[in-house]
Amino acid sequence: xxxxxxxxxxxxxxxxxxxxxxxxxxxxxxxxxxxxxxxxxxxxxxxxxxxxxxxxxxxxxxxxxxxxxxxxxxxxxxxxxxxxxxxxxxxxxxxxxxxxxxxxxxxxxxxxxxxxxxxxxxxxxxxxxxxxxxxxxxxxxxxxxxxxxxxxxxxxxxxxxxxxxxxxxxxxxxx
Numbered sequence: 001x002x003x004x005x006x007x008x009x010x011x012x013x014x015x016x017x018x019x020x021x022x023x024x025x026x027x028x029x030x031x032x033x034x035x036x037x038x039x040x041x042x043x044x045x046x047x048x049x050x051x052x053x054x055x056x057x058x059x060x061x062x063x064x065x066x067x068x069x070x071x072x073x074x075x076x077x078x079x080x081x082x083x084x085x086x087x088x089x090x091x092x093x094x095x096x097x098x099x100x101x102x103x104x105x106x107x108x109x110x111x112x113x114x115x116x117x118x119x120x121x122x123x124x125x126x127x128x129x130x131x132x133x134x135x136x137x138x139x140x141x142x143x144x145x146x147x148x149x150x151x152x153x154x155x156x157x158x159x160x161x162x163x164x165x166x167x168x169x170x171x172x173x174x175x
Contacts, residue, residue, distance in 0.1 A: 035041050 033040065037043065
C-alpha cells in the first residue's frame with residue numbers, strides 16, 4: 001500500500017466520520033428540540049407541575065372547608081348527644097331513687113313481719129320447752145318411785161321367802 005492509497009482511505013474515513021458527525025449533530029439538535037422546545041418534555045413537565053400545584057391548592061381549600069363543616073357538625077351532634085345523655089341520666093336517677101325508696105319500704109315491712117314471726121315462734125318454743133321440762137320432771141319422779149317400789153317389793157318377797165323357810169320357833173327367838 002502506497003501513501004496515496006493510505007491517504008485516499010484516510011480521506012474516505014474522514015468523510016464518513018464527518019457525515020456521521022453531521023447526522024449525530026442533527027439528531028442531537030432534534031433531541032434538544034424535543035426536550036427544550038415549546039412542545040418539549042420540559043415545557044410539558046412545567047405545565048403539568050403548574051396544573052398539579054393548582055389542583056393541590058384547590059384540593060387543600062376544599063379539604064379545609066370540609067373539615068370546618070365536619071367540625072361544626074360534630075360539635076352540634078356532641079351538644080345534642082350531651083343534652084340527650086343528661087336527660088336520660090336525670091330520668092335514670094329519678095327512677096333509681098324511686099326504686100330504692102320502694103325497696104327500702106319493702107325491706108322494712110319484711111323485717112317487721114320477720115321480727116313478729118320470730119317473737120311468736122320464740123314464745124311457742126318457750127311454752128313447748130316448759131311442757132317438756134314438766135314432763136321430764138314428772139317422769140323422773142315416777143321413775144324414782146317405781147324403782148323404790150320395786151326395791152321394796154323385792155325386799156318384801158325375799159323376807160317372805162326367808163321367813164317361810166325357817167321354823168316357827170326360830171323366828172321368835174332372838175339370836
